[in-house]
Amino acid sequence: MGAYVLQISSLLPFIPKHALISRQFLPFSLPENRHFSIKLESHNSKITHSARKNDVGFDTAAYEADRLSRDAEARKAMAETSQKETQDESDPKAWKWVIRNRVWESMEAQNIAQFPRPVHHRIPNFVGAHIAANKLSELEEFKMAKCVKVNPDTPQKQVRFLTLNAGKKLLTPQPRLRTGFFSILESQMLSSSTIKEACTSVGVAKYGRAIGLDEKIKVDLIVIGSVAVDPKTGARLGKGEGFAELEYGMLRYMGAIDDSTPIVTSVHDEQLVDDIPVEKLLIHDVPVDIICTPTKIICTNTPIPKPQGIYWDKLSPEKLGQIKILRELKSRIERETGQKLPCGPSEKLPPTAQRRR
Structure with missing residues (x-):
């Protein structure tokens, strides 16, 4: 050394x-x-970048303990929200929870779910996730991409590994955007002994380079996690927190993506559904262009328009209060335009959903 x-x-x-x-x-x-x-x-x-970060120290155990604690807190909050909105038949979100719960329960019943379990209120880690990831890596869109944005969930861990192993830039959001924004990892930042760790949530924080809203970056492919997806329309449901939509909207603001940027998801075949009503989707819901399962690749030719940014009139003050980077973006736009952005209706979040700021 x-x-x-x-x-x-x-x-x-x-x-x-x-x-x-x-x-x-x-x-x-x-x-x-x-x-x-x-x-x-x-x-x-x-x-290497990782050596510089390790020189200043990184408490892996503390980071992981905090992550697990916050994840448990968030899942409890989502369970309470699911129960409240499902019981109210007039709630416009009730139908989404019906589909999500059906998929989660089916995966558990058929034992096609992997750790972490139960899969409820998660992007479910499914049996054959690595096979679906390998199929995804065979896509021409993946091969041609120089920078790939991949969600931080467990079933897409192999996608993150294949991205780095292919020498591409990996853009991964901090889980729930709670500790920052996005992190970039590149293969030259890593060694053969650290590349697998770098594909985990802890590894992203440990080895990644954090970026802000001013980063000049072009994302060539987006990989997104799903609970359920319709192969005929490309309509997708996440776990219900809305962070994938916020991440997409912020990347649009940065100029990193546009309508032509392909969106891919990897799921189990049992997560394919045919009852997501397109007419009930909201303007910020993100559709997918390609679905990869352990058995097939599906091009959806989705007719659903992609979001053009963040729709502030749909964003509650409580949700805004959870995410520092989002508040910074809102303040910046208001300063630049000299106009106050609208705010969505207030929502009463469960006490466990309140984030430390």
Whole structure:
């Protein structure tokens, strides 16, 4: 291992606009009104990004414990929301929960679900997920892509591995956008011993480079998780939190994607349904162009329009309050346009759904 020299130099108390550095994305705290540059040099080898992050330290156990705690909290909140909205037949979201619960219960009953279980209120990890991922990697859209956005859920772990293994850029959102925005990973950041870990939620935080809204990036392919999807229309249901739609809307704002960016999902054949009413989908619901299962590849030729951004009039103040990066985007747009954006109707979230800010 080469010797490394740590040089810390104090800079003037300002950051040039083009630097686009955000305090929230740094892996350590900076004193107020003071900035430092940190330079790591190797006398005989190039330092990888992962080495730099490990030098400042990453508490894997603490991150994982916090992630599991928040995931359990979110699933409990979704269970309460599901029960409330399903019992109210007039609720416009009730039909979605009926389909989701049917799929989750079927997967458990047929034992086609894998860890973590139960699959309720998750993007379900299914038997044959790695086979579906391999089929996805055979798509021309995947082969041609230089940067692939993949959801952070377990059934798409193999897709994340294949993306990095093929030398592509991997863009992955922080789970529920709670600790930041997106992270980018590239194969040169990793070694053969760390690439598999980098495909996990902990690994993304540990080895990835966090980006902000100003990142200039082009995403060539989006891989999205699903609970249920209609192969005839491309209509899709997620687990009910709406983060896939928010991530899509923010990428549209950044100019990273457009209507031509293909959207792919990988699911078990039992997750294919034929009763998602297209006329009841909302304007921000994201359809899929291609479905990969362990047995087949389906091109949906979806007629459903893709969202054009974030629809602020559909976003409740409670949901906005959960996500810091979304509040920052809203404030930025309001400053740039000089106009206040609309806000959606308030919703009474279960107490367990409140996020630490």
